[in-house]
Amino acid sequence: MLHDINSPKDLRKLSLIQLPDLAQELREFIIDIVATKEGHLGASLGVVELTIALHYVFNTPDDLLVWDVGHQAYVHKLLTGRRDRFHTNRQLGGISGFPVREESPYDTFGVGHSSTSISAALGMAIASQLQGEGTKQHIAVIGDASIASGMAFEALNHAGVTNANLLIILNDNAIGIDPSVGALKEYFAKTTVGDTPGGTIFEALSLTYKGPVDGHNLDALVKELKRQKELKGPRILHVVTKKGKGLRQAEEDQVRYHAPGKFDKLTGDIPKVTNAHEQLPEKFQEVFGKTLVELAEANSKIIGITPAMPTGSSLTYMMERFPKRAFDVGIAEQHAVTFSAGMATQGFKVFCVIYSTFLQRAYDQVIHDVALQNLPVVFCIDRAGLVGNDGATHHGVFDLAYLNAIPNLRIAAPATLIDLRNLLYTASIDQDGPIAIRYPRGRGEVLQWKRPFKQLEIGKGKQLKAGITVAVLSLGAIAGNVTMAIQGLPQHDQEKVAHYDMRWMKPLDHELLDQIVTQFDHIITVEDSVIKGGFGEAVVCYFAKRWQGKHVEVLGIPDQFIEHGSTMELKEIAGISTGNIQKLLQDMI
Numbered sequence: 252m253l254h255d256i257n258s259p260k261d262l263r264k265l266s267l268i269q270l271p272d273l274a275q276e277l278r279e280f281i282i283d284i285v286a287t288k289e290g291h292l293g294a295s296l297g298v299v300e301l302t303i304a305l306h307y308v309f310n311t312p313d314d315l316l317v318w319d320v321g322h323q324a325y326v327h328k329l330l331t332g333r334r335d336r337f338h339t340n341r342q343l344g345g346i347s348g349f350p351v352r353e354e355s356p357y358d359t360f361g362v363g364h365s366s367t368s369i370s371a372a373l374g375m376a377i378a379s380q381l382q383g384e385g386t387k388q389h390i391a392v393i394g395d396a397s398i399a400s401g402m403a404f405e406a407l408n409h410a411g412v413t414n415a416n417l418l419i420i421l422n423d424n425a426i427g428i429d430p431s432v433g434a435l436k437e438y439f440a441k442t443t444v445g446d447t448p449g450g451t452i453f454e455a456l457s458l459t460y461k462g463p464v465d466g467h468n469l470d471a472l473v474k475e476l477k478r479q480k481e482l483k484g485p486r487i488l489h490v491v492t493k494k495g496k497g498l499r500q501a502e503e504d505q506v507r508y509h510a511p512g513k514f515d516k517l518t519g520d521i522p523k524v525t526n527a528h529e530q531l532p533e534k535f536q537e538v539f540g541k542t543l544v545e546l547a548e549a550n551s552k553i554i555g556i557t558p559a560m561p562t563g564s565s566l567t568y569m570m571e572r573f574p575k576r577a578f579d580v581g582i583a584e585q586h587a588v589t590f591s592a593g594m595a596t597q598g599f600k601v602f603c604v605i606y607s608t609f610l611q612r613a614y615d616q617v618i619h620d621v622a623l624q625n626l627p628v629v630f631c632i633d634r635a636g637l638v639g640n641d642g643a644t645h646h647g648v649f650d651l652a653y654l655n656a657i658p659n660l661r662i663a664a665p666a667t668l669i670d671l672r673n674l675l676y677t678a679s680i681d682q683d684g685p686i687a688i689r690y691p692r693g694r695g696e697v698l699q700w701k702r703p704f705k706q707l708e709i710g711k712g713k714q715l716k717a718g719i720t721v722a723v724l725s726l727g728a729i730a731g732n733v734t735m736a737i738q739g740l741p742q743h744d745q746e747k748v749a750h751y752d753m754r755w756m757k758p759l760d761h762e763l764l765d766q767i768v769t770q771f772d773h774i775i776t777v778e779d780s781v782i783k784g785g786f787g788e789a790v791v792c793y794f795a796k797r798w799q800g801k802h803v804e805v806l807g808i809p810d811q812f813i814e815h816g817s818t819m820e821l822k823e824i825a826g827i828s829t830g831n832i833q834k835l836l837q838d839m840i
C-alpha cells in the first residue's frame with residue numbers, strides 16, 4: 252500500500268480502515284532503512300498514526316504543517332513523495348534528516364533546533380489573515396520537552412491574544428532525548444492520568460484545549476482532527492504517544508533508541524562491539540563527563556548543568572555520582588547559562604555543558620549575565636566543529652567567531668583528550684572569569700587519557716613538531732588532521748613543516764606568534780569553524796597590526812552553510828580534510 256502513496260492526495264483516497272495497515276508498513280519501512288543508514292528512530296515511530304491522521308484530514312501542502320525539531324518527520328517525508336529517496340536520508344547529497352523548505356513544498360519551515368514551531372506557525376497564520384486566506388489551516392506539532400522551552404512559551408503568550416487560525420498539537424510522550432524534566436512535565440503527567448483537569452494552564456493563556464487523545468488510535472485521531480478543523484482561533488490538542496512505538500527495544504530503552512546507530516532490523520538489537528573501549532579511544536564527551544566527576548570529587552563547589560543533553564554530553568556521570576550538584580534544566584539554553592551565572596555569584600564553580608550549535612540560543616546570556624559580570628563559569632562547548640549527518644542546523648562552526656568578540660571570556664580548544672582533561676582541570680582552579688572549552692563530537696586519539704592532572708598556562712600554545720619552511724598553526728582537535736597530513740608527505744618534506752597547537756583562541760599566544768612570524772616564510776592556519784571572525788583571521792589581524800602584514804593561508808569553513816554527510820566528507824568539502832591540508836603543504840614546499 253505504501254508503494255501506492257506518492258503524496259497525501261493518494262493517502263486521502265484510502266478508507267479509514269486501511270490506515271492501520273499503512274501505519275504498520277510505514278513502521279517497517281522506517282526500521283528497515285534506519286537500521287542500516289542510521290538516524291533518529293524513536294520519535295518517528297511514535298508519530299506514525301499522528302502523521303497519517305494529519306495528512307489525511309488536512310489539505311497539505313495548502314494547509315501548513317510545521318514540525319518542531321523535525322527529527323520525528325520521517326513519516327511525513329515518506330508520505331510526501333520522498334519514499335524512493337529515503338535510503339539517502341542524512342547521507343551526503345541525500346535528503347536531510349530534518350524538514351527543509353527547498354526539499355519539498357510540504358516542508359513549510361526549516362527546523363533542527365527545537366521550540367520554533369509555534370512561533371513559525373503563528374507567523375504563517377497571521378500572514379494568512381493579512382492576505383485574506385481565511386480558510387487556510389496552520390498546524391504546529393511540538394513535543395512535551397520542546398514546549399517547555401522559553402521560545403515556545405513566548406509564542407503561546409502571543410498566540411493567546413490573537414484570533415489566529417492556529418492548531419498546536421502537543422505530542423506528549425513524556426520524554427525528550429532523555430526523560431523530560433520540570434514542573435510542566437509533572438503537570439502533563441497528572442493531566443494524562445486524569446488527576447488534573449486537562450489544559451487549565453493553556454486555557455489560562457486563552458487557548459482552547461482538548462485532550463488527552465490516544466495518539467496511536469487512528470479513528471480517534473481522525474475524528475478529533477476533523478473536529479479541530481472546524482474550530483476557530485488558537486487551540487491546542489494534547490496527544491499522548493509512546494516514543495519508539497512498534498519496536499520493543501525502542502519502547503523499552505527510549506534514550507538509546509532516540510538515535511541508535513546501526514541495529515539489527517529483524518531483532519531490533521544493537522550489536523555489541525566486543526572490547527570496544529579497549530580498542531577505541533574514548534569520545535571527547537566521555538572524557539568530559541568522567542573528568543568532571545573526578546574534579547567534583549575533589550571540590551564540593553563544582554556543579555554541572557546541561558540543557559536537555561545529559562546523555563549526549565555525558566553529564567549523566569555527574570548526575571549519577573552527585574545528583575544534587577548536577578542539573579538537567581530541559582531545553583532551556585538561555586536559562587542554563589543564567590542559572591549558571593546565578594550559582595557562580597554564590598561561589599560555585601559551574602561547568603555548563605552545551606552543544607555548540609545550541610549555545611547560539613544563549614548568546615546574550617553569555618555576554619550579559621556571565622562575561623559582563625566576569626563570573627567564573629566554565630562553558631564546555633560540545634559538538635564543536637562539523638558534526639556530520641545532522642547537517643547544517645547542527646554544525647558547531649560559529650562558536651569561535653561569536654565568542655571571540657566577548658570581553659573577559661577566554662576560549663580554548665583541546666587538540667587531544669589529555670588536553671581536554673587538563674583544560675577542565677585548569678578551568679576548575681581558575682577564578683579570573685569565564686572560560687569556554689570547545690571540543691568535537693566523537694573519539695580522540697589516545698587510549699590512555701587518564702593521566703595525572705596538569706595545570707596549563709592560559710593563553711599559551713605549544714610546538715608539536717619542528718620544521719624549517721612552513722608553519723601550520725592549528726586550533727583544537729583538527730590538529731589530528733594536520734599531523735596526518737604532515738605524516739603523509741615524503742620524509743624530506745616532512746622535515747620542512749613545523750606544527751603548532753595554539754590551544755587558545757583568546758588570549759592568543761602573541762609571544763609564540765612573534766617567534767613563528769620571524770622564523771617562517773609560509774604560514775597556514777587550520778580550524779574547524781568559520782573563517783569569518785575565526786582563529787585564522789585573528790592571527791592574520793595580529794600579524795597585520797604587529798608585523799605590517801604577513802601572508803597567511805587560512806583554512807576553515809568558508810562562508811556557506813555546510814550540508815549533511817560524514818564528517819570526513821564534509822571536511823573535504825570545507826577544505827579542511829587531511830588531503831586538503833596535505834595538498835596545500837605540497838604546493839608550498
Ligand SMILES: Cc1ncc(C[n+]2csc(CCOP(=O)(O)OP(=O)(O)O)c2C)c(N)n1
Pocket residue numbers: 294320322323363364365393394395396397398422424426427428494559560582609612
Ligand atoms: C534548541 C535545541 N536544544 C536541544 C536540542 C536537542 N534535541 C533534539 S530532540 C530533543 C528532544 C525533544 O523532545 P520532544 O520535544 O519531547 O520530542 P520527542 O523527541 O519526544 O518527539 C532535544 C533536546 C535541539 N534540537 N534544539
Ligand SMILES: CC(=O)[C@@H](O)[C@H](O)COP(=O)(O)O
Pocket residue numbers: 291320322363428510563634638641692
Ligand atoms: C535532533 C537533535 O537535535 C539531536 O537528536 C541531535 O541529533 C543529537 O546529536 P548527537 O547525536 O550529536 O547527540
Ligand SMILES: [Mg+2]
Pocket residue numbers: 394395396422423424425426427
Ligand atoms: Mg517528547
